[in-house]
Amino acid sequence: xxxxxxxxxxxxxxxxxxxxxxxxxxxxxxxxxxxxxxxxxxxxxxxxxxxxxxxxxxxxxxxxxxxxxxxxxxxxxxxxxxxxxxxxxxxxxxxxxxxxxxxxxxxxxxxxxxxxxxxxxxxxxxxxxxxxxxxxxxxxxxxxxxxxxxxxxxxxxxxxxxxxxxxxxxxxxxxxxxxxxxxxxxxxxxxxxxxxxxxxxxxxxxxxxxxxxxxxxxxxxxxxxxxxxxxxxxxxxxxxxxxxxxxxxxxxxxxxxxxxxxxxxxxxxxxxxxxxxxxxxxxxxxxxxxxxxxxxxxxxxxxxxxxxxxxxxxxxxxxxxxxxxxxxxxxxxxxxxxxxxxxxxxxxxxxxxxxxxxxxxxxxx
Amino acid sequence: xxxxxxxxxxxxxxxxxxxxxxxxxxxxxxxxxxxxxxxxxxxxxxxxxxxxxxxxxxxxxxxxxxxxxxxxxxxxxxxxxxxxxxxxxxxxxxxxxxxxxxxxxxxxxxxxxxxxxxxxxxxxxxxxxxxxxxxxxxxxxxxxxxxxxxxxxxxxxxxxxxxxxxxxxxxxxxxxxxxxxxxxxxxxxxxxxxxxxxxxxxxxxxxxxxxxxxxxxxxxxxxxxxxxxxxxxxxxxxxxxxxxxxxxxxxxxxxxxxxxxxxxxxxxxxxxxxxxxxxxxxxxxxxxxxxxxxxxxxxxxxxxx
Amino acid sequence: xxxxxxxxxxxxxxxxxxxxxxxxxxxxxxxxxxxxxxxxxxxxxxxxxxxxxxxxxxxxxxxxxxxxxxxxxxxxxxxxxxxxxxxxxxxxxxxxxxxxxxxxxxxxxxxxxxxxxxxxxxxxxxxxxxxxxxxxxxxxxxxxxxxxxxxxxxxxxxxxxxxxxxxxxxxxxxxxxxxxxxxxxxxxxxxxxxxxxxxxxxxxxxxxxxxxxxxxxxxxxxxxxxxxxxxxxxxxxxxxxxxxxxxxxxxxxxxxxxxxxxxxxxxxxxxxxxxxxxxxxxxxxxxxx
Numbered sequence: 001x002x003x004x005x006x007x008x009x010x011x012x013x014x015x016x017x018x019x020x021x022x023x024x025x026x027x028x029x030x031x032x033x034x035x036x037x038x039x040x041x042x043x044x045x046x047x048x049x050x051x052x053x054x055x056x057x058x059x060x061x062x063x064x065x066x067x068x069x070x071x072x073x074x075x076x077x078x079x080x081x082x083x084x085x086x087x088x089x090x091x092x093x094x095x096x097x098x099x100x101x102x103x104x105x106x107x108x109x110x111x112x113x114x115x116x117x118x119x120x121x122x123x124x125x126x127x128x129x130x131x132x133x134x135x136x137x138x139x140x141x142x143x144x145x146x147x148x149x150x151x152x153x154x155x156x157x158x159x160x161x162x163x164x165x166x167x168x169x170x171x172x173x174x175x176x177x178x179x180x181x182x183x184x185x186x187x188x189x190x191x192x193x194x195x196x197x198x199x200x201x202x203x204x205x206x207x208x209x210x211x212x213x214x215x216x217x218x219x220x221x222x223x224x225x226x227x228x229x230x231x232x233x234x235x236x237x238x239x240x241x242x243x244x245x246x247x248x249x250x251x252x253x254x255x256x257x258x259x260x261x262x263x264x265x266x267x268x269x270x271x272x273x274x275x276x277x278x279x280x281x282x283x284x285x286x287x288x289x290x291x292x293x294x295x296x297x298x299x300x301x302x303x304x305x306x307x308x309x310x311x312x313x314x315x316x317x318x319x320x321x322x323x324x325x326x327x328x329x330x331x332x333x334x335x336x337x338x339x340x341x342x343x344x345x346x347x348x349x350x351x352x353x354x355x356x357x358x359x360x361x362x363x364x365x
Numbered sequence: 366x367x368x369x370x371x372x373x374x375x376x377x378x379x380x381x382x383x384x385x386x387x388x389x390x391x392x393x394x395x396x397x398x399x400x401x402x403x404x405x406x407x408x409x410x411x412x413x414x415x416x417x418x419x420x421x422x423x424x425x426x427x428x429x430x431x432x433x434x435x436x437x438x439x440x441x442x443x444x445x446x447x448x449x450x451x452x453x454x455x456x457x458x459x460x461x462x463x464x465x466x467x468x469x470x471x472x473x474x475x476x477x478x479x480x481x482x483x484x485x486x487x488x489x490x491x492x493x494x495x496x497x498x499x500x501x502x503x504x505x506x507x508x509x510x511x512x513x514x515x516x517x518x519x520x521x522x523x524x525x526x527x528x529x530x531x532x533x534x535x536x537x538x539x540x541x542x543x544x545x546x547x548x549x550x551x552x553x554x555x556x557x558x559x560x561x562x563x564x565x566x567x568x569x570x571x572x573x574x575x576x577x578x579x580x581x582x583x584x585x586x587x588x589x590x591x592x593x594x595x596x597x598x599x600x601x602x603x604x605x606x607x608x609x610x611x612x613x614x615x616x617x618x619x620x621x622x623x624x625x626x627x628x629x630x631x632x633x634x635x636x637x638x639x640x641x642x643x644x645x646x647x648x649x650x651x652x653x654x655x656x657x658x659x660x661x662x663x664x665x666x667x668x669x670x
Numbered sequence: 671x672x673x674x675x676x677x678x679x680x681x682x683x684x685x686x687x688x689x690x691x692x693x694x695x696x697x698x699x700x701x702x703x704x705x706x707x708x709x710x711x712x713x714x715x716x717x718x719x720x721x722x723x724x725x726x727x728x729x730x731x732x733x734x735x736x737x738x739x740x741x742x743x744x745x746x747x748x749x750x751x752x753x754x755x756x757x758x759x760x761x762x763x764x765x766x767x768x769x770x771x772x773x774x775x776x777x778x779x780x781x782x783x784x785x786x787x788x789x790x791x792x793x794x795x796x797x798x799x800x801x802x803x804x805x806x807x808x809x810x811x812x813x814x815x816x817x818x819x820x821x822x823x824x825x826x827x828x829x830x831x832x833x834x835x836x837x838x839x840x841x842x843x844x845x846x847x848x849x850x851x852x853x854x855x856x857x858x859x860x861x862x863x864x865x866x867x868x869x870x871x872x873x874x875x876x877x878x879x880x881x882x883x884x885x886x887x888x889x890x891x892x893x894x895x896x897x898x899x900x901x902x903x904x905x906x907x908x909x910x911x912x913x914x915x916x917x918x919x920x921x922x923x924x925x926x927x928x929x930x931x932x933x934x935x936x937x938x939x940x941x942x943x944x945x946x947x948x949x950x951x952x953x954x955x956x957x958x959x
Contacts, residue, residue, distance in 0.1 A: 051565050072571040084566035088584035097580075101571035145570070386862070387781025391789065394774035394833050401830030402796045405807035412807070419810060467696075470689055475681040477690075483942055484693035487700060489952065490941045492891030494908040495930045498915060499699040502706065502923055508715045510702065542699065550949045551957060592957060603800035606893045610912060627802045632898065637806060644803040655798045659791060662956045 001027050001062045003048060003153050003185045008057035010043050010209075017043045019209035020057065025153070025185035032196035033189045035206035036232070041189045042081075044206075045155050048187060050074050061152045072101070077146035078155040082162070083138045085130040091141050092117075092126040098149050116144045119178065136167045140174070147178060154179075154186040160195055172198055193233050197221065205229050227358040230284045236316055236327050238284050240354075241301075247277045256283065258301070260323040265298040267348040271363040275355070282354040287316065287327040289350035292334070293343045300345040301326065308336050317342070406648075413641040420635035432642035442643060444618070445626040452537055452622060453601045459541035460597055461590070464548025471549065472556040489546040497610025500539040504611070529619030532612045536620055539607050544597060551593045555586030558669075588665040595658040599651060623647060700934070706927035714924040729928035749910065749929065756890060756906040759821065763828035764885035770829070771836025772878065776866060778837065779844035790838070797834035797954065801894045809898055819901025827895055832885045835954055839884065842955030843877030844870065877947075883940050884951040890936070907933050 003025040010018040018040040025031045033041040046052040048059055050071035058065050066074050077098070085094050095113045104112075117123045120140045130138060139159065146154055159175060160168045176199050179186055190196050196203045197217040204214040205228070213225045224230035230238050241258065248254035254268040264283070275281070293300050303319035303326050310316075310332065317336050319326040328344060330336070353361045381389075413432050415425035436442055471482055488496070503511045504525040515523040526532045559582060567577045605624040608614060614621035614629070621629070627647070631640035694701070706714050708725035735744040778786060796804075808827065809818075817823030852865050860868070871878075893908040900906060907929070914926050944951060950958050 049565075049569060051568070071565070071568045075571075076569060078566070078569045080562050080566055082560070082562055084560075084562040086563065086566075086580055089580055093580075097567075097572065098570040100576060101573075383862075387777045390777035390781070391774040393770045394793075394837060395789070397770060397826075397830050397833055398793065398796055401808070401827055402799075402804055403792075405804055405811055408811070409807035412810075419813075467692075470692060473681045473685060475685040475689060476683055477686050479945060481686065481689045481693045482945065483938075484690075484697040486945065486948060487697065487938065487941050489948075490887055490937045491700075491934065492893065492908055494891070494893050494911050495703075495933060496699075498911060498926055498930050499703050501915065502703070502927070503699065505923075508717050508719060510719050513718055542696075547952055550952065554949055554957065589957070592953075596953060599798050603802070605800070605802060609893075610915060624800050624802045627800075627806075628894075631802075631806045632809070637810070640806055644806060647800055648803050651798055651800065651803075652795055655791070655795050658798075659794065659956075665957075 001152055001184050002060075003187065004058075004060035004063075005044070005048070006058040006060065008044065008047060008059060009055045010040070010047060010052060011055045016209050018047070021206075021209075021211050023204060023211065023214065025187060027185060028183045030179050030186045030188065030199060030201045032200035032203045033187060033206055034193060034196040034203050034232075035191065037191055039206040040209040041191075041206050042157055045078075045157055045187055045189045048153070049076050049078050049155055075152050076155060077149060077151040077153070079142045079146045079157065079159055081158040083130075083142040085133075085138060085141055085145075087130050090127050090129055091122060091133070094130070094141055095122075095126075095144050095148055098145060102149065112148055116148045119147075120144045120174070135163055136171060139163060139171055143175060143178060147182065151184065153184050154182060156186070156188040158189055158191070160192070161190070168195075175199065193235075197233075205232060207232075223360070223362065224284075224352065225360050227282060227284070227354045227360075230352060230354070230360075234286055236287050236329065238286050238352075239290070239326050241283045241324050241326070243281055243283050245272070245275050245277055245279045245281055248272050248275070256281070258321075258324065260321060262301055262321065264301060264346060266346050266351060268351075268353060269362055271361045272353060275361070280356045281361070282358075283346065284352040284354060285346055285350060287329040289347060290326070290328045290344040291347055292328075292330065293345050296343045297345060299348075300343045302341065302343050305336060305338050305340045305342060308338060319344075409641040409644060412638050413645060415638050417638045418635050419631075419637045425638070428638070432639050433645075435639060436643045436646065441618075442623075442626070445621055445623045448533075448618075448620065449602065449604070449622045449624075452533060452540070452604060452620075453598055455533075456537045456540045456544075456601050456604075457594060457597045459537060460545045460548045461594065463541060463545035464593070465552055465590075467545060467549040468552035468556060471553060485549065486546050488543045489550075491543065493543075493606030494610055496539055496543050497607045500535065500542075500607075501611050504535050526612055527616065529616060532616060532620045536604075536608055536611055539611060540601060540604065543607075544600070547597065548590075548593045551589045552586050555589040556582065559585045588661065588668060591661050592658065592665065595654060595661060599654045599658065602647075602651065602654070703927045704931050704934075706923060707931040709924055709927075711922070711924055714927070729924040730932070732925055733928050733932065748905075749907075751903075752905050752907050752910045753932070755900070755904055756908075759824055759828060759904070759906060760886050760889040763825045764832055764882060764889055766825070766829045767832030767836050767885060768840075768878065768882050771833050771881075772840050772871075774833075775837045775840035775844055776870065779841050780849075790841075793834045793837055794954065797831075797838075801831075805895060805898055812899055818899055819904060821904055824896065824899050824904060827899065828889050828892070831892070831895070832889065835888065836881055836885060839881045839951065839955040840874065840877065842950060842958055843874040843881075846958075847873055880944055880947040880951060883944060884947075887937060887940055 003023070005021055005023040007020045007022060008018060009016065009020050021044065023031070033044060035041050043052055047054050050066070050069060054067055059067055061074060061076070086097065089097070092113055095116055096109050099109045099112060113126075117126055120143060122137070122140055122144060125133065125137055130141070133141065139162070143159070146156075160171055163171060172195060179199065188196070188199060200217055202214060203217055203220045205212045205220060207228050213220055213229045220229060221233055224233060227240065231240055243256040243258050243264070246255035246257050246263065248268065252267050252270065253265055254272050255263060255265050257263045296302050301321065303321040303324075305317050306320050307318040308315060309318070311329075313332055314329050315332050315334065315336055317328045317330070319328060319342055326344065328342070355361055414427060414429060416428050417425035467485055471478065471485070503509045506512050506522060506524045506527075509525075512523055512525060515525070524531070525535050563581050564577065567581055572580070603624055604622050605628065608620055608622055608625050609628075612620045614625045627640055627643060630636045630643065705721075707729050708727070709720070709723055710726050710728060713720050713723045733749050734747055736747050778790060812818035812823050817826070847870060852869055855865050855869050891908065893912065896906045896909045897912065900909060911926065911929055911933070914929065915921055941948070
């Protein structure tokens with residue numbers, strides 16, 4: 001079983017919600033569609049389910065084009081953002097609901113319900129109605145209702161968005177466990193990067209109806225392929241500093257000039273040599289990757305601390321050089337105070353260079 | 366300002382005290398209702414213990430509870446209650462069925478829905494008298510449309526309002542035609558209150574149409590259906606105008622509802638005291654039904670929240 | 671082009687066609703009266719009933735003018751007066767009821783009175799009560815006080831008849847307002863009068879107009895009170911229609927249909943304008959959505 005999307009497009013009038021996206025999800029793979037609200041991720045999911053008709057392109061389930069099939073004919077399981085529990089039915093009846101279409105015997109249905117209830121620890125609340133459930137329990141019932149049968153694929157729309165922080169963390173673990181046992185392609189829609197990073201095998205980052213990058217959580221984080229992904233993934237946000245390439249020479253070093261007086265000389269990817277001097281670029285570096293130095297060096301930027309935010313185990317410092325904002329995260333033990341002059345070095349392996357068209361400059365591995 | 370007013374004292378200040386503002390504001394409404402509704406009712410309550418006739422100059426004589434006794438033992442009254450019950454129950458049932466089907470038809474979003482819906486909603490806004498005129502014209506034995514159509518199937522000329530059963534059916538149809546849109550509106554309100562994602566979930570879960578209706582749709586409309594039944598029962602219970610226009614209670618007294626009967630006793634036979642006693646029975650029934658209605662309204666309000 | 675499956679709850683023009691047919695069948699009685707109004711006397715009485723005919727305005731003119739048998743000149747009927755009465759009585763009484771009702775509704779919505787619910791229940795009961803119950807004593811009262819047959823009597827009665835409805839409906843609109851805005855205004859030193867006129871009223875203006883129009887329709891359509899309490903000078907259209915129907919000579923259905931048609935026109939407009947408020951209006955604000 002696989003999901004394959006082929007140039008899938010959805011237009012609402014003149015608005016293009018999903019713009020010719022291609023995507024493959026393999027058997028047993030968990031793919032997260034991640035992006036800001038309005039990026040088209042939910043619309044994509046709904047097109048896979050059949051709740052939304054595709055304007056162009058194909059939805060393939062198990063190698064078969066299903067565009068013309070109604071949701072009920074596609075045999076997909078989906079859990080909704082608002083859980084969509086049937087308010088008049090008990091938890092047990094909610095769980096059993098998808099099984100009625102399969103013409104199972106009453107005993108078989110009961111067996112399956114008991115099994116799922118055990119997996120998700122719902123045994124004690126089987127007789128309650130949804131209005132008597134806590135948010136976390138509702139969430140578990142919604143998940144239970146989708147995993148009770150053996151569909152072509154599993155779809156989850158913002159599964160944890162309605163839970164509070166603590167519950168969300170708890171449920172993330174539980175859902176991940178459940179997902180690992182599923183042998184079908186699974187698509188999760190979320191706007192929460194932490195959710196995506198922890199649960200997904202691969203993440204598809206979306207913006208304005210397009211997929212910006214599809215890769216493993218590690219790669220999406222470590223090697224963002226463009227400026228949007230770089231800025232979107234990771235908290236605190238990656239430092240993105242506009243600069244001008246002054247020149248690069250054969251030894252792999254390049255000179256960058258920032259607005260103001262400062263400049264930077266670091267070792268760069270060979271691909272930089274393709275740029276001509278004077279090219280506008282953006283340097284990206286995560287706050288945790290900046291290294292503090294006692295003296296200013298060729299590969300450092302000097303700034304003044306504006307504000308210090310303790311975050312528990314770490315400290316976040318906001319810095320400024322008159323032209324650029326810079327964020328730095330460091331161990332809480334490092335003494336930092338407002339007004340301190342800082343010299344921060346840009347280690348070459350974690351400094352990303354983006355060209356004017358917002359793509360990362362990186363030679364193929 | 367408020368301080369100087371209260372220190373000055375006097376009736377004006379007492380009246381304008383903020384504590385009394387709420388009571389002060391409802392006073393005009395209560396006053397008018399008292400003069401035009403409550404006081405007359407008390408008056409007729411008093412009359413119901415005498416043998417007053419509005420048409421005669423004789424000094425009324427105190428009769429105690431005799432009028433109430435007469436009403437309760439009067440076979441005619443029970444007959445009229447029966448007629449009313451038959452008309453109310455069949456009309457409300459018909460309204461439920463037709464209103465429900467119309468609601469299912471209009472629950473979908475389709476082009477020009479607003480305009481088409483107008484066609485169905487209009488009857489509810491018409492006056493009973495106009496509706497009476499419509500159906501009187503329809504049932505007219507020689508050139509009425511209904512009679513004409515029915516005559517194509519029967520050998521003998523069909524006179525809709527000629528038989529007791531026909532007359533009742535005629536009135537029920539007119540009333541149900543007029544008020545089915547009301548039930549439709551209530552059911553529609555229930556139907557649109559069902560979150561769309563529940564239908565989507567049912568579609569994903571491959572539930573049959575019937576199961577979807579039974580487990581999702583119906584729970585959302587059942588409290589409104591109850592409201593519709595109660596409201597329409599109260600309203601149909603008062604049925605007067607349509608009967609007055611279409612059959613005038615005939616043939617014989619076969620379509621004489623309790624309201625028409627009351628009208629006759631009070632304004633044709635001028636048995637003022639006796640009709641006042643009967644009016645109190647009717648009022649009692651309406652108060653009970655109104656209470657039930659408000660109870661259901663409050664229960665639904667809790668459900669919705 | 672491949673067939674696309676439809677999204678839930680949406681339908682196309684085919685559905686419109688089906689719904690229109692059902693709608694037209696349902697609307698047929700109204701349509702038939704309007705058609706009859708344009709028929710000549712012979713067409714109106716034709717067997718089988720005529721669906722196609724040459725329309726005439728004869729009935730409409732004879733609603734207001736009739737040829738005098740003796741002189742042959744045309745002479746105004748009383749129908750103009752009855753239409754005026756219907757309009758005048760409805761507007762005055764509904765206007766009064768709306769003013770009094772709005773003030774009371776505001777109090778019921780904002781000031782938790784002792785026995786508030788009881789008052790509201792009594793008010794609703796007076797509306798639910800069959801008119802025939804209350805009219806027996808009112809008839810006597812009007813006869814004694816000389817109000818019978820006067821404009822004042824029927825206007826006062828209709829005002830009372832409209833108050834319960836106005837209170838409940840307007841209260842339902844006040845209940846929906848966010849009281850925080852009013853509290854904020856009070857904190858800023860606005861007087862109660864200002865809060866009411868500058869904050870509450872503008873926000874429920876649409877609701878007030880809906881209530882006004884609903885009241886107009888209820889009063890416009892009312893029959894029993896008018897039948898018993900209006901005189902020759904103050905008679906309203908429904909009573910006149912009933913009298914035309916019960917005329918001694920054979921009923922002139924064309925004429926009657928013309929009167930009904932004229933009587934219907936305002937209703938069509940109102941039904942269209944108030945479509946979204948209809949449910950709330952017909953249940954006196956007890957069911958909002």
